[in-house]
Amino acid sequence: MEALYFPRLSLPGMAWTYPNLLFFDRIRTIAPNGVNLETLFDGPTRSLIAEGMVEPLDPTPYIRDDQGDTQALSYFLGAASSQRRRNKKQRMARIHIGKLTYMALTQELIRAGLLRECLHGPNEDRDWLEGQHWVIQHLMSLIAARVLANHQQMPLITDENEAKINLVGSRHSSLTSAKRRLLAVQRLLPIGPDVNIADIVSFRRRNATSLAEFRQLVTELSLRSAEGERGEVDFERRLQAVEQHRRELVRSIQEIQSGRPAITIAISAASIIAPVLEQSPYSVAAGFAGFAYVLWNESANHRRQRQIMRDRLVYAALAQHEFAPRDVDELLR
Incomplete structure (x- = not known):
């Protein structure tokens, strides 16, 4: 699943x-x-492109x-006239x-006069046009909409409110399914600042099936609500209810992972072997009883783990368990 930023x-x-x-297979950027990537993208984005997680x-x-250009020009000229009347510096x-x-x-x-060549900087600036911020924003929204018309299955994502408003058309419009999906992704997949790209690539590969289930859940969560306030x-x-359920899954995963380690089972087995060597049947019986409890406990943990792994939120829970920034209490332990 790709998204267009x-x-x-x-x-x-x-x-x-x-x-x-973590959510999308790949993010496309217009x-x-x-063109030389060095002149277009910052360092982190170039690294993501090299890893194949971002593609121009x-x-x-x-x-x-x-025909669309004619309509767009009428809009730009009208908006420019309004901007001049406000006499607001952009x-x-x-x-x-x-x-x-x-x-x-x-x-x-x-x-x-709404666009002009950039001739005041280094030579590569000749490849750029400049204009007031609102002109550039609307141009990019127009380009994104035209690209999207040919890639209808590709969600459009952005972190800028003004860019959202340009497409939606109203500052006070209700949440769309696309906005809900983006909000759900950011809330359900918190990641700490020290994570590297290789970790994300490895995690997605290991949990591909769970990711597919998680995407379906997020889609349903985004579409099910009515519009309006x-x-x-x-x-x-x-x-919020989904976030709470994810936190409960994280706690369950932590409890399972902090259960009896292999050394405990080895010690329990040793408690059986010693009486056998001593030919003491009473001690052997007691040892088997203790060992049976250990094995039952391990079996219960495995059953619980299998149940957790069938949950459609397990992808988000595993991601938070592996990648989320640690809280103060955890750091002090």
Whole structure:
């Protein structure tokens, strides 16, 4: 299962990225083809690309839409007029010109003064266009929507509220299923800051079946609520219940893993072997009784572990057990 990230080239910080890497097989990021990765992505994103967990997606085959460009230009011109009336100073942002190839809209925005070449920096800046932040944000939202129209099974993910608003259309709109899914992923898959990419790759490989079950659960959790304020309250209530169940699973996993180690069974077996060598039947009987309890306890633990592993939340529980930042009490033990 892949997801498409926007609006920036590089992914956000690890607190946002790692949970999504545990959930999605791969994250695609919108980037022009044939460009040196060193000039486009930050170090962490380049590392993820090298590991195959992030892959650039060239938008040029999907962004040509002359009729759509005409409608988009009308919107940009109207929004620019509104921005001028407010006389509000806007911060500037940049977009790589490779993303805008074959869009007639690009030249129109340059003619309108909403985009311009970056000529004040190093030579590679000639490959970039700059404009007010809202212009770049809306352009990236437009590109993402056109890419998504050709990849309808690919969820669109972002960490920026303004980018969400550009697509949804209202700052006060209710939670969509996509937002709910993203929120559930981040809440149910907390990861500590010291985790490395190899750990995540290994964990996903070991728990591929559980991940598939977990994805189904998250999808159901995201879709089941009604829309509107009541739906948001209902979703939050059910998400909290799922989090509580995950915490209970984590505690069960910890209890099982801290159960009788192999050395305990070895000692119990030794208590039987010694009386046998001494030919003492009463001691042997007592030893067998004690050993039977140890074996029964181990069997009960295995039954409990099998039950846990069938739970659709076990993937999140295992991830939290393995990757979550340790609390203060745990650090002081």
